[in-house]
Amino acid sequence: MRIFITGGAGYVGSHCVREMCNAGHHVVVLDNLTSGGHREAVDERATLVVGDLADAELVRGTLSEDRFDAVMHFAAMLNVNESVSKPLRYYQNNVSNTVSLLQSMQACGVGKIVFSSTCATYGDVTVAPITEDMPQHPITPYGRSKLAVEWVLRDCAAAWGLGATALRYFNASGASSDGTLGEDRKPEYHLIPLILQVPLGQRADIKIFGADYPTPDGTCVRDYIHVEDLGTVHRLAIESQQAGEFRFYNVGTGHGASVREVIEAARQVTGHEIPAIETPRREGDPPELYADPSKVIRELGWQPAYPTILPIVETAWNWHQAHPKGYAS
Protein backbone atom coordinates (compact mmCIF):
# COMPACT_ATOMS: atom_id res chain seq x y z
CA MET A 1 0.00 0.00 0.00
CA ARG A 2 1.00 3.65 -0.42
CA ILE A 3 0.52 5.40 2.91
CA PHE A 4 0.67 9.09 3.86
CA ILE A 5 1.59 9.40 7.55
CA THR A 6 1.12 12.68 9.42
CA GLY A 7 3.21 13.09 12.57
CA GLY A 8 5.44 10.20 11.50
CA ALA A 9 8.51 11.84 13.07
CA GLY A 10 6.91 11.71 16.51
CA TYR A 11 7.02 9.04 19.17
CA VAL A 12 4.20 6.68 18.14
CA GLY A 13 4.26 7.72 14.48
CA SER A 14 7.95 6.86 13.98
CA HIS A 15 7.44 3.32 15.28
CA CYS A 16 4.44 2.91 12.98
CA VAL A 17 6.41 4.23 10.01
CA ARG A 18 9.01 1.57 10.66
CA GLU A 19 6.35 -1.15 11.01
CA MET A 20 4.84 -0.13 7.68
CA CYS A 21 8.24 0.01 5.93
CA ASN A 22 9.14 -3.43 7.35
CA ALA A 23 5.89 -4.77 5.89
CA GLY A 24 6.90 -3.47 2.44
CA HIS A 25 4.52 -0.51 2.27
CA HIS A 26 5.50 2.76 0.59
CA VAL A 27 5.50 5.59 3.14
CA VAL A 28 5.52 9.39 2.89
CA VAL A 29 5.65 11.31 6.19
CA LEU A 30 4.44 14.85 6.79
CA ASP A 31 5.73 16.43 10.00
CA ASN A 32 6.53 19.99 11.04
CA LEU A 33 9.34 18.80 13.36
CA THR A 34 8.43 21.55 15.80
CA SER A 35 6.13 19.96 18.34
CA GLY A 36 7.71 16.63 19.22
CA GLY A 37 8.96 15.37 15.86
CA HIS A 38 12.56 14.42 15.09
CA ARG A 39 14.08 14.05 11.62
CA GLU A 40 16.32 11.25 12.90
CA ALA A 41 13.30 9.21 14.00
CA VAL A 42 11.96 8.82 10.45
CA ASP A 43 12.92 5.50 8.87
CA GLU A 44 15.29 6.09 5.96
CA ARG A 45 13.06 4.01 3.66
CA ALA A 46 10.30 6.62 4.07
CA THR A 47 10.18 10.05 2.43
CA LEU A 48 9.95 12.96 4.88
CA VAL A 49 8.11 16.12 3.85
CA VAL A 50 8.77 18.85 6.42
CA GLY A 51 5.69 21.03 6.68
CA ASP A 52 2.58 21.84 8.62
CA LEU A 53 -0.78 20.16 8.39
CA ALA A 54 -2.32 23.63 8.37
CA ASP A 55 -0.68 24.20 4.97
CA ALA A 56 -3.57 22.81 2.91
CA GLU A 57 -1.79 23.56 -0.36
CA LEU A 58 1.22 21.49 0.68
CA VAL A 59 -0.95 18.62 1.94
CA ARG A 60 -3.08 18.57 -1.20
CA GLY A 61 -0.02 18.89 -3.44
CA THR A 62 1.71 15.98 -1.68
CA LEU A 63 -1.40 13.81 -1.76
CA SER A 64 -1.97 14.46 -5.44
CA GLU A 65 1.63 13.60 -6.43
CA ASP A 66 1.24 9.97 -5.54
CA ARG A 67 -1.72 7.54 -5.70
CA PHE A 68 -2.05 7.05 -1.94
CA ASP A 69 -4.27 4.26 -0.66
CA ALA A 70 -4.55 5.53 2.88
CA VAL A 71 -3.57 7.99 5.58
CA MET A 72 -2.38 7.35 9.13
CA HIS A 73 -3.01 10.46 11.17
CA PHE A 74 -0.82 10.95 14.26
CA ALA A 75 -0.10 14.70 14.04
CA ALA A 76 -1.66 16.42 17.04
CA MET A 77 -0.93 18.12 20.31
CA LEU A 78 -1.41 15.93 23.35
CA ASN A 79 -0.47 17.67 26.56
CA VAL A 80 -3.70 17.31 28.52
CA ASN A 81 -2.86 20.03 31.07
CA GLU A 82 -1.76 22.52 28.42
CA SER A 83 -5.00 21.91 26.53
CA VAL A 84 -6.93 23.30 29.50
CA SER A 85 -5.10 26.64 29.37
CA LYS A 86 -4.73 26.81 25.56
CA PRO A 87 -7.86 25.15 24.16
CA LEU A 88 -7.81 27.00 20.85
CA ARG A 89 -4.36 25.60 19.97
CA TYR A 90 -5.77 22.13 20.53
CA TYR A 91 -9.00 22.63 18.59
CA GLN A 92 -7.04 24.30 15.75
CA ASN A 93 -4.40 21.61 15.39
CA ASN A 94 -6.35 18.53 16.40
CA VAL A 95 -9.75 19.34 14.89
CA SER A 96 -9.47 22.08 12.23
CA ASN A 97 -6.30 20.65 10.70
CA THR A 98 -7.89 17.20 10.60
CA VAL A 99 -10.94 18.57 8.80
CA SER A 100 -8.59 20.23 6.31
CA LEU A 101 -6.69 16.92 5.87
CA LEU A 102 -9.97 15.11 5.17
CA GLN A 103 -10.95 17.75 2.61
CA SER A 104 -7.63 17.17 0.83
CA MET A 105 -8.11 13.41 1.01
CA GLN A 106 -11.57 13.71 -0.51
CA ALA A 107 -10.30 16.02 -3.26
CA CYS A 108 -7.44 13.62 -4.08
CA GLY A 109 -9.50 10.41 -3.88
CA VAL A 110 -7.78 8.97 -0.80
CA GLY A 111 -10.54 7.07 0.97
CA LYS A 112 -9.04 5.38 4.05
CA ILE A 113 -7.65 6.65 7.35
CA VAL A 114 -6.47 5.32 10.69
CA PHE A 115 -6.73 7.94 13.40
CA SER A 116 -4.88 8.20 16.74
CA SER A 117 -7.67 8.60 19.25
CA THR A 118 -7.31 8.16 22.99
CA CYS A 119 -8.80 6.72 26.16
CA ALA A 120 -9.11 10.38 27.22
CA THR A 121 -12.32 10.45 25.15
CA TYR A 122 -13.99 8.42 27.92
CA GLY A 123 -13.30 11.04 30.58
CA ASP A 124 -13.63 10.42 34.28
CA VAL A 125 -14.70 6.77 34.25
CA THR A 126 -15.34 4.85 37.43
CA VAL A 127 -15.51 1.38 35.89
CA ALA A 128 -12.61 -0.75 34.69
CA PRO A 129 -11.87 -2.31 32.30
CA ILE A 130 -13.14 0.18 29.73
CA THR A 131 -15.15 -1.24 26.84
CA GLU A 132 -15.92 0.61 23.61
CA ASP A 133 -19.62 0.85 24.39
CA MET A 134 -19.05 2.95 27.49
CA PRO A 135 -20.15 6.59 27.16
CA GLN A 136 -17.54 9.08 25.98
CA HIS A 137 -17.59 12.18 28.20
CA PRO A 138 -14.10 13.70 27.88
CA ILE A 139 -13.18 16.18 30.62
CA THR A 140 -10.43 18.17 28.85
CA PRO A 141 -10.13 20.11 25.59
CA TYR A 142 -7.59 17.49 24.45
CA GLY A 143 -10.05 14.63 24.98
CA ARG A 144 -12.89 16.63 23.42
CA SER A 145 -10.76 17.49 20.37
CA LYS A 146 -10.13 13.78 19.77
CA LEU A 147 -13.78 12.85 20.25
CA ALA A 148 -14.79 15.62 17.83
CA VAL A 149 -12.58 14.03 15.18
CA GLU A 150 -14.19 10.64 15.81
CA TRP A 151 -17.57 12.28 15.07
CA VAL A 152 -16.22 13.85 11.89
CA LEU A 153 -14.86 10.48 10.72
CA ARG A 154 -18.15 8.72 11.44
CA ASP A 155 -20.04 11.34 9.44
CA CYS A 156 -17.59 11.17 6.52
CA ALA A 157 -17.89 7.37 6.44
CA ALA A 158 -21.65 7.75 6.07
CA ALA A 159 -21.56 10.70 3.67
CA TRP A 160 -18.81 9.89 1.19
CA GLY A 161 -17.75 6.34 1.90
CA LEU A 162 -14.60 7.15 3.87
CA GLY A 163 -13.14 4.07 5.53
CA ALA A 164 -11.94 5.08 8.99
CA THR A 165 -10.64 3.47 12.16
CA ALA A 166 -10.19 5.32 15.45
CA LEU A 167 -7.66 3.60 17.69
CA ARG A 168 -8.24 4.73 21.27
CA TYR A 169 -4.84 4.13 22.78
CA PHE A 170 -4.16 3.97 26.46
CA ASN A 171 -0.62 4.97 27.67
CA ALA A 172 1.88 4.57 24.83
CA SER A 173 5.18 3.50 26.34
CA GLY A 174 8.53 1.81 25.83
CA ALA A 175 10.88 2.09 22.89
CA SER A 176 11.84 0.05 19.84
CA SER A 177 13.26 -3.36 20.71
CA ASP A 178 16.55 -2.54 18.94
CA GLY A 179 16.96 0.64 21.02
CA THR A 180 17.09 3.04 18.04
CA LEU A 181 13.67 4.73 18.40
CA GLY A 182 12.19 6.08 21.60
CA GLU A 183 10.40 8.83 23.46
CA ASP A 184 11.89 12.33 23.37
CA ARG A 185 9.61 15.25 24.18
CA LYS A 186 10.62 18.50 25.79
CA PRO A 187 9.34 19.17 28.34
CA GLU A 188 8.72 15.54 29.28
CA TYR A 189 5.46 14.77 31.09
CA HIS A 190 4.99 11.00 30.71
CA LEU A 191 5.63 8.77 33.72
CA ILE A 192 8.18 6.22 32.47
CA PRO A 193 10.65 8.69 30.92
CA LEU A 194 10.27 10.94 33.98
CA ILE A 195 11.13 8.03 36.31
CA LEU A 196 14.12 7.09 34.15
CA GLN A 197 15.49 10.62 34.44
CA VAL A 198 16.38 9.71 38.05
CA PRO A 199 18.89 6.92 37.23
CA LEU A 200 20.14 9.09 34.36
CA GLY A 201 21.07 11.74 36.95
CA GLN A 202 18.69 14.30 35.42
CA ARG A 203 16.24 14.46 38.34
CA ALA A 204 16.62 13.74 42.06
CA ASP A 205 13.38 11.87 42.65
CA ILE A 206 9.98 11.03 41.21
CA LYS A 207 6.73 12.46 42.57
CA ILE A 208 3.73 10.23 43.18
CA PHE A 209 0.59 12.33 42.80
CA GLY A 210 -1.79 10.73 45.27
CA ALA A 211 -1.17 7.60 47.34
CA ASP A 212 -4.67 7.39 48.79
CA TYR A 213 -6.66 6.20 45.77
CA PRO A 214 -9.00 3.20 46.12
CA THR A 215 -6.51 0.93 44.29
CA PRO A 216 -4.50 -2.01 45.71
CA ASP A 217 -1.45 0.12 46.62
CA GLY A 218 -3.16 3.53 46.74
CA THR A 219 -1.59 4.90 43.54
CA CYS A 220 -3.18 5.40 40.12
CA VAL A 221 -3.39 2.45 37.76
CA ARG A 222 -2.88 2.89 34.01
CA ASP A 223 -2.68 0.58 31.00
CA TYR A 224 0.80 0.85 29.43
CA ILE A 225 0.81 -0.25 25.81
CA HIS A 226 4.13 -0.79 24.08
CA VAL A 227 4.76 1.51 21.15
CA GLU A 228 5.67 -1.37 18.82
CA ASP A 229 2.35 -3.04 19.68
CA LEU A 230 0.72 0.20 18.53
CA GLY A 231 2.68 -0.17 15.29
CA THR A 232 1.25 -3.63 14.72
CA VAL A 233 -2.31 -2.61 15.40
CA HIS A 234 -2.05 0.32 12.98
CA ARG A 235 -0.81 -2.00 10.23
CA LEU A 236 -3.60 -4.52 10.88
CA ALA A 237 -6.17 -1.72 10.89
CA ILE A 238 -5.09 -0.14 7.62
CA GLU A 239 -4.65 -3.47 5.84
CA SER A 240 -8.20 -4.54 6.74
CA GLN A 241 -9.95 -1.18 6.28
CA GLN A 242 -13.04 -1.27 4.07
CA ALA A 243 -14.59 1.75 2.36
CA GLY A 244 -17.57 3.33 4.08
CA GLU A 245 -16.86 1.65 7.41
CA PHE A 246 -16.17 3.51 10.68
CA ARG A 247 -14.54 1.34 13.34
CA PHE A 248 -13.26 2.16 16.82
CA TYR A 249 -11.14 0.10 19.18
CA ASN A 250 -9.61 0.38 22.62
CA VAL A 251 -5.91 -0.42 22.38
CA GLY A 252 -4.32 -1.52 25.63
CA THR A 253 -3.04 -4.68 27.27
CA GLY A 254 -6.18 -5.31 29.32
CA HIS A 255 -4.60 -4.75 32.70
CA GLY A 256 -2.99 -1.89 34.48
CA ALA A 257 0.16 -1.12 36.44
CA SER A 258 0.13 1.27 39.39
CA VAL A 259 2.55 4.18 39.70
CA ARG A 260 4.35 2.27 42.45
CA GLU A 261 4.59 -0.83 40.23
CA VAL A 262 6.08 1.19 37.39
CA ILE A 263 8.64 2.72 39.76
CA GLU A 264 9.46 -0.74 41.12
CA ALA A 265 9.91 -2.08 37.57
CA ALA A 266 12.29 0.81 36.86
CA ARG A 267 14.26 0.02 40.04
CA GLN A 268 14.63 -3.60 38.94
CA VAL A 269 15.61 -2.73 35.39
CA THR A 270 18.08 0.03 36.24
CA GLY A 271 19.42 -1.23 39.60
CA HIS A 272 18.95 2.33 40.90
CA GLU A 273 17.17 3.19 44.14
CA ILE A 274 14.84 5.86 42.55
CA PRO A 275 13.51 7.85 45.54
CA ALA A 276 9.75 8.42 45.32
CA ILE A 277 8.00 11.33 47.08
CA GLU A 278 4.28 11.14 47.84
CA THR A 279 2.44 14.38 47.09
CA PRO A 280 -1.30 15.28 47.00
CA ARG A 281 -3.54 14.06 44.19
CA ARG A 282 -3.74 16.04 40.94
CA GLU A 283 -7.16 17.18 39.87
CA GLY A 284 -8.84 15.05 37.23
CA ASP A 285 -6.76 11.86 37.63
CA PRO A 286 -9.15 8.89 37.74
CA PRO A 287 -7.92 6.06 40.05
CA GLU A 288 -7.93 3.29 37.46
CA LEU A 289 -7.92 3.30 33.66
CA TYR A 290 -7.35 0.16 31.69
CA ALA A 291 -8.73 -1.21 28.47
CA ASP A 292 -10.82 -4.17 27.59
CA PRO A 293 -9.00 -4.93 24.31
CA SER A 294 -11.11 -7.98 23.39
CA LYS A 295 -12.77 -6.21 20.43
CA VAL A 296 -9.50 -5.33 18.70
CA ILE A 297 -8.10 -8.80 19.44
CA ARG A 298 -11.22 -10.48 18.03
CA GLU A 299 -11.77 -8.28 14.97
CA LEU A 300 -8.20 -7.43 13.89
CA GLY A 301 -6.41 -10.54 15.16
CA TRP A 302 -4.01 -8.35 17.17
CA GLN A 303 -2.11 -9.50 20.27
CA PRO A 304 0.24 -7.34 22.34
CA ALA A 305 3.80 -8.69 22.32
CA TYR A 306 4.50 -6.75 25.56
CA PRO A 307 1.66 -7.60 27.95
CA THR A 308 3.51 -6.65 31.17
CA ILE A 309 5.29 -3.58 32.48
CA LEU A 310 8.82 -4.90 33.14
CA PRO A 311 9.88 -5.56 29.51
CA ILE A 312 8.25 -2.28 28.48
CA VAL A 313 10.42 -0.37 30.97
CA GLU A 314 13.43 -2.40 29.82
CA THR A 315 13.04 -1.17 26.23
CA ALA A 316 12.57 2.40 27.45
CA TRP A 317 15.72 2.16 29.59
CA ASN A 318 17.78 0.78 26.66
CA TRP A 319 16.73 3.79 24.60
CA HIS A 320 17.29 6.41 27.31
CA GLN A 321 20.66 5.00 28.28
CA ALA A 322 21.83 5.14 24.68
CA HIS A 323 20.22 8.58 24.11
CA PRO A 324 20.34 10.42 27.48
CA LYS A 325 19.69 13.75 25.73
CA GLY A 326 17.22 12.30 23.24
CA TYR A 327 17.60 12.48 19.47
CA ALA A 328 20.41 14.51 17.94
CA SER A 329 17.95 16.10 15.45
Ligand SMILES: NC(=O)c1ccc[n+]([C@@H]2O[C@H](COP(=O)([O-])OP(=O)(O)OC[C@H]3O[C@@H](n4cnc5c(N)ncnc54)[C@H](O)[C@@H]3O)[C@@H](O)[C@H]2O)c1
Ligand atom coordinates in the same frame (compact mmCIF):
# COMPACT_ATOMS: atom_id res chain seq x y z
N1 LIG B 1 1.59 9.10 23.59
C1 LIG B 1 0.46 8.63 24.10
O1 LIG B 1 0.46 8.04 25.20
C2 LIG B 1 -0.83 8.75 23.35
C3 LIG B 1 -2.00 8.18 23.92
C4 LIG B 1 -3.20 8.30 23.21
C5 LIG B 1 -3.23 8.92 21.98
N2 LIG B 1 -2.10 9.46 21.47
C6 LIG B 1 -2.17 10.14 20.17
O2 LIG B 1 -1.17 9.58 19.33
C7 LIG B 1 -0.66 10.57 18.43
C8 LIG B 1 0.84 10.59 18.49
O3 LIG B 1 1.27 10.84 19.82
P1 LIG B 1 2.82 10.89 20.18
O4 LIG B 1 2.95 10.49 21.59
O5 LIG B 1 3.58 10.17 19.14
O6 LIG B 1 3.08 12.46 20.09
P2 LIG B 1 4.33 13.24 19.42
O7 LIG B 1 4.22 14.66 19.86
O8 LIG B 1 5.59 12.52 19.70
O9 LIG B 1 3.99 13.13 17.88
C9 LIG B 1 3.15 14.02 17.19
C10 LIG B 1 3.84 14.39 15.91
O10 LIG B 1 2.99 15.22 15.14
C11 LIG B 1 3.76 16.33 14.66
N3 LIG B 1 2.81 17.44 14.48
C12 LIG B 1 2.00 17.99 15.41
N4 LIG B 1 1.26 18.95 14.86
C13 LIG B 1 1.62 19.03 13.56
C14 LIG B 1 1.20 19.82 12.48
N5 LIG B 1 0.27 20.78 12.61
N6 LIG B 1 1.77 19.63 11.27
C15 LIG B 1 2.71 18.68 11.10
N7 LIG B 1 3.15 17.88 12.09
C16 LIG B 1 2.61 18.06 13.30
C17 LIG B 1 4.81 16.59 15.74
O11 LIG B 1 5.94 17.29 15.23
C18 LIG B 1 5.14 15.18 16.16
O12 LIG B 1 6.17 14.63 15.35
C19 LIG B 1 -1.32 11.89 18.84
O13 LIG B 1 -2.38 12.13 17.95
C20 LIG B 1 -1.84 11.62 20.24
O14 LIG B 1 -2.98 12.38 20.52
C21 LIG B 1 -0.89 9.38 22.12
